[in-house]
Amino acid sequence: GQNIDQPTEMTATEGAIVQINCTYQTSGFNGLFWYQQHAGEAPTFLSYNVLDGLEEKGRFSSFLSRSKGYSYLLLKELQMKDSASYLCAGLNQAGTALIFGKGTTLSVSS
């Protein structure tokens, strides 16, 4: 099966760095995704890791350790607009759908 766990809420201040962790249990893992979702909007793709290591994309980076069933999303130089839900998702065994965690709501304050 595929169970994905992430913290429910996090808070941070502008300019800071925040790390959102995600752990998963899967038998047939095909990739780990991170999405951002602002209130009332659709999820938007942030990153995709299929191999171990760090993927950097501007202020956002994502890390994966397949042996540990662990990923994190790192957000640097936080801005108020980064306040959103961050969704960790795994590709199911058959590679036919993304299975999402319950999301982490990040609140950035000034």
Add this chain to the structure above:
Amino acid sequence: DTAVSQTPKYLVTQMGNDKSIKCEQNLGHDTMYWYKQDSKKFLKIMFSYNNKELIINETVPNRFSPKSPDKAHLNLHINSLELGDSAVYFCASSQDQTWGYFGPGTRLTVT
């Protein structure tokens, strides 16, 4: 151009009614999906569908049925609506390893 579009954006209806939500993608993707996001913001897969195979999440009631007139469209029909069906429904599409395209969502409210 909008990659994945859905109509309507808002849908308010009474219990027992039958309704449909439409989805279209202009990306040429082979696979389309329906997700349900409940009040706790949990995004759950309902269906994945391509021109070869329909995969149904077994927890989805059979009142829900996807219908695909062609590769670019996947509509969601819901019969005998219940209060618990109130949620935001997202359509999405993918092609091979290209993921991440969600429609804007349809907020369904059943009264």
